[in-house]
Amino acid sequence: MSRIYPYAGFWRRAVALLVDSLIIGIISSILYITVLGTQVFKLIVQNPQTSDPKNILSIMGSMILFQILAFIFFWLYFALQESSKSQATLGKRVMGLKVVGADGGRISFGRATGRTLGKLVSNMTLYFGYYMAGFTKKRQALHDLMADTFVVQHAFQTGDEKPALNFSTGGLIASILAAILPVVFIALMMLVGIVAAFKETENINVDNMNSILVRSKAVSAQANLFLLAIDEDKEVPSSDENGISYSKTVNGYQAVFSDDAGNRFVLREKKGEYDACCAEGNCELIQIDPCK
Known part of the structure; x- marks a missing residue:
């Protein structure tokens, strides 16, 4: 029997995540406008001297409500789809991928929820938890390791051979660069901003x-x-x-x-x-x- 390497690579997963992020971003924007748009517009057009302070409190309450609804949507978007028959979000379906458990089968809603919550931890690592999918032996991101799940090609079926891949030095380098470059870019932008601010301050002082x-x-x-x-x-x-x-x-x-x-x-x-x-x-x- 030929050896099958079903584990999804870093870049296919990255594109799938990009598609999912776009969908979540669009829905979140609609949700934001629905929950906060009208109140923010009213606050803008009101005279600050005559506006009711209660309006500010109302907006703060709406912002909290938006954050709660956005989190619920984020959770259900991933957990429901990845525990469904398709075992994949819309982005993963586009890229021909799906999520499986340690036994190679469909995961439960509870495990999918744990995997989704694990993404919050991956976010806290400056997204390095995602980049781990580029060099770990079974191409697992941090949240996959936490939930004991794998992202595989959609054609994979339970019982297919699942050998571990060799450690990818190139994948590690690519992942590190992918993690470092945004930080370097942000640092450079901040440096340019600081220098510009100093020059502006110097000009103002002069x-x-x-x-x-x-x-x-x-x-x-x-x-x-x-x-x-x-x-x-x-x-x-x-x-x-x-x-x-x-x-x-x-x-x-x-x-x-x-x-x-x-x-x-x-x-x-x-x-x-x-x-x-x-x-x-x-x-x-x-x-x-x-x-x-």
């Missing part, structure tokens, strides 16, 4: 510092212009320690200074009016009214 220095110069210039206007006999300084230059004009006095970026600002004080106005530069930046 801009804030420049803004503070410019406003400080404007306040100093405004004060000196007031003093010059009050005491006309006072000598007009050509410049001060802040790099502000002063001059006397026909209508009063003028102060000129620049920021670190080289932008020029001019403040003018008219004779007989003890108030300075912004004649040139970003008046909004130095918080002084523009001259009329």
Whole structure:
């Protein structure tokens, strides 16, 4: 009798899981819209100042209900189908696979439930529990080992020879890479985000510092212009320690200074009016009214 190797390989199982995940995702989305969609929409369109706090509690309750219903659907989707006559979910049927017990036969609903709950443990291992199907001798994932089940080709029948496969070094490497690459990708994305955030913070800090220095110069210039206007006999300084230059004009006095970026600002004080106005530069930046 020819030797039969019925155990499903990693990639066929991966495609089957992808199909099942798409189906579960679509149903879960419909369930989410049904349970939460209307309430979330109402909360969005309401004025936050007049909205009833009870609405928030209602949404939290609905979210809990959604999580419970989603878990029940996840459990029954796998447990009912894998313990049925087909012994397979829709994804496994597409890939020509089915789930069997240690005796090669159909598993009970209780064992299928245990296998489904074991998937939660596989999820907690950053999905490495799934990748184990790529290198274990009987191509078992972690939840298969926990439930003592196997995923085999659909043509397999009870009594067919079920020899253990050789340990797959290539499968181990592929599984490790499949487990590591998403983590590496996420880590790189986080690193890029952190670097971008630091650069943005640096730019913001530089801009804030420049803004503070410019406003400080404007306040100093405004004060000196007031003093010059009050005491006309006072000598007009050509410049001060802040790099502000002063001059006397026909209508009063003028102060000129620049920021670190080289932008020029001019403040003018008219004779007989003890108030300075912004004649040139970003008046909004130095918080002084523009001259009329």
